[in-house]
Amino acid sequence: MIKAYIKCIEYYLPADVLDNTQISVDFPDWSVDKISAKTGIYERHIADKEEFTSDMAVTVSKKLFENNNINRADVDFILLCTQSPDYILPTTACIVQDRLGMNKTVGALDFNLGCSGYVYGLALAKGLIAARIARNILLITSETYTKFIHKGDKSNRTIFGDGASATIISTDGICEIGDFDLGTDGAGAQNLIIKNGGARNPLREEKETIDEYGNVLNPSYLYMNGPEIFSFTSSAVPSLIDNVLFKNVLKLETIDLYVFHQANQFMLNHLRKKIGIDESKFYLFLKECGNTVSSTIPIALKNAMIDNRINKGTNVLIAGFGVGYSWGGTVLRF
């Protein structure tokens, strides 16, 4: 079987910043120190009013081509992961192909996943390479969740930020993509959802309510049942890690670095302790961008490379989990 590798990764964060001072002005019972201590997040980037998923996807792809000497004519497939597409249709990946001036011979598709999206994107790309359908795949994650977050929803405004990433997956590169463990449990669909705007519930004006924690709830905006999501990850992620290690014939201690979906610091610390991962092997990158959904793993990977936490010979285990519920993990061998 042809092996699949990551060749390069870049990411992009929008210019506007929402910091903890601003959040504590909007929600006076949330002090700046408390927000940073509990979530590990100091600021989030917010897409401009006129900046959308395709814009961020184009920006980050151009950055990837320029910084890594990639000839865009060599790319033969675009995979774009988003839950905030510019339109219901057409496919955002098609818009991106045109705006990047890429070959009309490329395959292009969007796939709708959140926090597990980057891992699934790598799995799809590896499959395309193994089946000789494509040789150079541009995997983009691009998400403008903040456009779906109600101004009065303290919890979600604190956690989420916008961002995008671009990765080239090819027949050679800096790290080999290992074997995958993937999972799904749609029974949790209602716990992280935007109810309105699809065919079932078109967008409409609805009465807002306040939940027991003081967050404004509106079915046209993002809803997250934090405790239920926490409970799900606490049960699903430890066995995900076991399975990824087993499939890659590795042990907990033979992994050099763990890069999990950067949900929030509280949840990550809990998972790390529960699984028994040494703190020195657990990478955190939340401070400057918060939870950017499908982009957290590539953003963290890029920064771990810049920080010299990833070098030749490093085994990195990546794991994504969240909305769906959906989860997945693999090992990257540098």
Next chain:
Amino acid sequence: MVDKDLFLAGFRDLFDETDPQEIQFETQYKDLEEWSSLTVLSLIVHFEDNYKVKLSPVNIQESSTVDDLYKLIV
């Protein structure tokens, strides 16, 4: 069998700003000003780490006093 006073002390520790004396067995914990979804997460972890009890968010929703929570571990 978990000592009742220790249980109460452990529960009080989940709060940073609330006066411990404000939290008693009959306290309706969801009425505490500091109660938040993050407290719920801390409570789930606290039960798992200290009492080996897997508390679900529904358990917490359905209980109302600190004593109700204590009954979940005895």
